[in-house]
Amino acid sequence: MNAIEVQDLRKTFKVQKNREGLKGAFADLFKRQYSEVTAVKDIHFTIPQGEICGYIGENGAGKSTTIKMLTGILVPTSGSVKVGGYVPYLERERFVQEIGVVFGQRSQLWWDIGVIESFQLLRKVYRVPEQDFRKRLDELVERLALQDLLNRPVRKLSLGQRMRCELVAALLHNPAILFLDEPTIGLDIVVKSEIRDFLRDMNREHGTTILLTTHDLQDIEALCSRVIMLDDGRIIYDGGLEELKQRWGTGVEVQFQFGTPTKLPQLEQWSAEMPVSWTAENELGAKVWIPRDLNVSDLLAKVVGKADITDIKIIETNTDDIVRSIYQSGSAEKPAEQTAADQDGKEAVHV
């Protein structure tokens, strides 16, 4: 069954135009001018139950607008949305019982009261029976190590502490679908990885479907089997993370450290029949760029016996680079014949 079904979804905002100068300001007083901005342009995707899907894109690409339509906050301009069997904006109060939402930039806890009081209030708001609540709370508190924080007022928590509490708040009613809008924003590396571990466990143990927007691609690598990439309101990639790497990762870089000075022409000669490119870092160091369709071991075989090598490092293209180059080109469709031509451009990213 699909947890989320989206078809031809579109959202258009009316934005006020401010005319220039004093004259313009006076004109605005009497007659406003509006321009239409389409934040999400007829997108289409489905997410099966139990999947963790990453939803990425540059600022202003339409990620948050999509999440807000999926969670029933915004009413779509056109198209259809179905989440957990509900049309979110039509049956909002019943629908939100079934989902959990975390906005990394906004708190859903009450600022002035203690953490545990916020949880108690949410228990009543979501109508969770006392026993279920106790069990769930104990589980979450232990898993996220919140024991010492429960009696503190929310305003006295650090960002990392608060974010862990936000997760509990979003999960107390045991939602089947969890929406996370930049959940790791501003957190340190320890808390980030704690939260990632936690989400992965949640997904595995409870089968929670998770849709996650983020700018931190490590979140994606750690959690998501699937990525949807958005650019200017349109989906430009929807598929596996591995596929994305395969398609866009243009190759592998191998760094060599030599025991004795080794000249670049020498290296090039050894690998003459292979379409690789060498660059020298200094007399004792060089790196080679190997396109994806070649085997790294073939190249190593040619060099290892002949040169005096002290160290070898193999560097995969990381997701950051891939995503950056996709953002720059504005499309994830990469025609096959362009692959070679792209090579130079891609190399520039690596140098």
Place this chain on the structure above:
Amino acid sequence: MSDSLMAPAGGGSAAGPQKSGRGLLLGAYFDFIRIRFLTMLAYRVNYYSGILIYTLNIGVNYFTWKAIYGGGESLGGFTGAQMTTYVAVSWMARAFYFNNLDREISTDIRDGSIAIQFIRPYNYVLVKMMQGLGEGLFRFLMLMIPGMAIAMLLFPVQLPTELSSWAGFLTMLFFSFLINSQINVLTGLSAFFVENNEGVMRMKRVIVDLFSGLIVPISLFPGWLSKVLEVLPFQAITYLPGSVFTGRVQGTGIWSVLGIQVIWFLILLLPIIALYRAARKRLFVQGG
């Protein structure tokens, strides 16, 4: 207060979960009253200065009216003594019905935290009303009663002694709160439609203070204006309950005053529902 209401409906039978579910949500709404009350209590300095400000306001108005009356017998149907009581009572009533829901709602809308409100399975406007009630109860118990006690020591305020007047007044006071909060909610929701509703909020505040009869009783306005004000909801906030409490309206008149309040409460529900629906459609969460 909440303890009895939030008691878990233990031993849920077949019909149990549904019922206790609704009970829980009701408990949550009552919790919003309780939490706002406790939050207000936490800001102590605000509290003490509040008592002082309300007593001062009564004092200023008392002396102003005393000067206006001079040796005169009555103005607009008010005797000097009645006016003193009217001033004290209307300021004290204001302590209960006054709240900043308009500002809170428009802040939620303008900074985008309204998004958080819409992912919860409750009615946002109702929650706001509950918070307003928590604030009102706080002011009623902690400001109005001590303030009134001080005012009675300082000025010749005469409060009725019959229990029925008190019961009537408290009922009407509750409707004053409802009507005033409804107007505040409407003002706050206007932030969905105008980018900056600061002006709307200020205008509302002046209009409510003036046209509700807080500053000048409505019977003292020029004839044509009091005619106009009689068909507006503002008089139902201060002037009508105040008239009953000072004994100017008696007997069956009390019922018609209460009736006017109930009618305004019902009428004002309509624009709130309409505005809330329209707002949902064009909601534009600021800050992406």
